[in-house]
Amino acid sequence: MSPSIEPARLxxxxxxxxxxxxxGDVYHSAAGGHDQARHVFLAGNGLPERWRGRDSFSVLETGFGLGLNFMATWLAWRNDPQRCRTLEFISVEKHPFSSGDLAIAxxxxxEFASLxxxxxxxxxxxxxxxxRIELDDGHCILRLVFGDAMEQLLRLDAAADAxxxxxxxxxxxxxxxxPEVCHALARLASPGTTLATxxxxxxxxxxLSAAGFMLEKRPGFAGKRQMLAGRYVSDRSSPFYDQGKKA
Ligand SMILES: C[S@@+](CC[C@H](N)C(=O)[O-])C[C@H]1O[C@@H](n2cnc3c(N)ncnc32)[C@H](O)[C@@H]1O
Incomplete structure (x- = not known):
């Protein structure tokens, strides 16, 4: 029998x-959930530009929450005439909301009404x-993974681009x-995979550095001075490995 899931309360x-x-924390910046998604997560991963000219592009997220990042990504992909043919969005969530609570939130x-x-x-x-939820005739694939991230990431079959x-x-x-979650994410990355937070x-x-990601600080969203953007440079085989470990 599947382990039970404790839903989130809105x-x-x-x-x-x-x-x-x-x-004891908010689901998104009080300055705006959609704008935060665009600034931190999309732009932080070089999107929408990086999916252009590709057949498929895969995003992996820790914490689906209200699905704002997902809908911001889906909307940006829909609105991009140069979008990749297929967008895959994989998100791990320990305490999912009910569909009724999602609709209220x-x-x-x-702008997200129809999505x-x-x-x-x-x-x-x-x-x-x-x-697995197939949307837009199967061209937008949402893989929702309910459960603890550490446990679920270890068994996940995925190749993340962002x-x-x-x-x-x-x-x-x-x-x-x-550190264990960062290593589990690195297992699903390849050289060139980007991250943002x-x-x-x-x-x-x-x-993140110990797991093989090279990091840079960028201007943060709204009141936040900084955010992180990173790129996986692979582990021990990389000339950047030691540098990454010390960062
Ligand atoms: C800031 S919210 C995410 C907001 C979301 N990305 C959005 O766009 O609406 C953080 C989420 O992480 C989830 N979470 C916390 N600990 C977790 C864990 N160990 N494994 C999986 N999800 C977890 C929470 O339940 C919450 O939904």
């Missing part, structure tokens, strides 16, 4: 930002493991940013 901070009482973004409708209609039962690291803050959600915490940088 609650809002006073300013209307969705918040997790379990983790998504009402704040009119949210499609996503919520196809939303799977909250059962641990992988759920990685979105979007846990709650590393201080409140350390297991999603652990809003966090520049020292522990996150050390874990």
């Amino acid at each position: 609650t809002f901070a006073l300013d209307g930002t969705p918040v997790s009482e379990t983790y 998504h009402a704040a973004w009119s 949210s409708g499609l996503l919520c209609t196809r939303w799977p039962s909250l059962i641990a493991g992988e759920h 990685i979105y690291l979007d846990g709650f803050s590393p201080a409140r959600n350390p297991e999603l940013w652990s 809003w966090s520049v915490a020292g522990q996150v940088r050390r874990s």
Whole structure:
């Protein structure tokens, strides 16, 4: 029998930002979830440019949450005349929302109305493991993986072109940013795979560097001074390996 999943409970901070009482943190920047997704996760991974001219492109995310990053990516892909033929979006989530709660939360973004409708209609039962949802005639494939990231990433069969690291803050959600998770992500990367995250915490940088990612700080979104962008340069065989380990 599949291990049971504890769903997330939808609650809002006073300013209307969705918040997790379990983790004591918000689901997205109070300055704007869609803008944050575009600035940090899409631009941080060189998207939409990098999927142009490709047959397929694969994004791997830690923490599906409300699916804002997914919908921002799906919308950018839909609106790009030079998009790759197939977009694959794989996201691991330990505490998924019900489709009803997703629909309530998504009402704040009119630009996502039709995507949210499609996503919520196809939303799977909250059962641990992988759920594959084919959208846009199978050209946008969402692979939702319910369960703990560490456990699920180890068994995942994927080849990521871009990685979105979007846990709650590393201080409140350390297991999603652990050295083991970073190594598990590296297993699914190849030289040239990029990553982006809003966090520049020292522990996150050390874990990613040790796993073989070269990192650079870039201007952050809204009130945040910095964010991280990175590129996998492979492990011991890379001339950058030692440099990465020390960063
Ligand atoms: C900041 S929210 C993600 C927001 C999301 N990317 C979006 O676009 O709406 C962080 C998410 O990480 C999930 N999470 C926390 N710890 C996890 C773990 N160990 N494994 C998988 N998911 C986890 C939380 O349940 C939460 O949904």
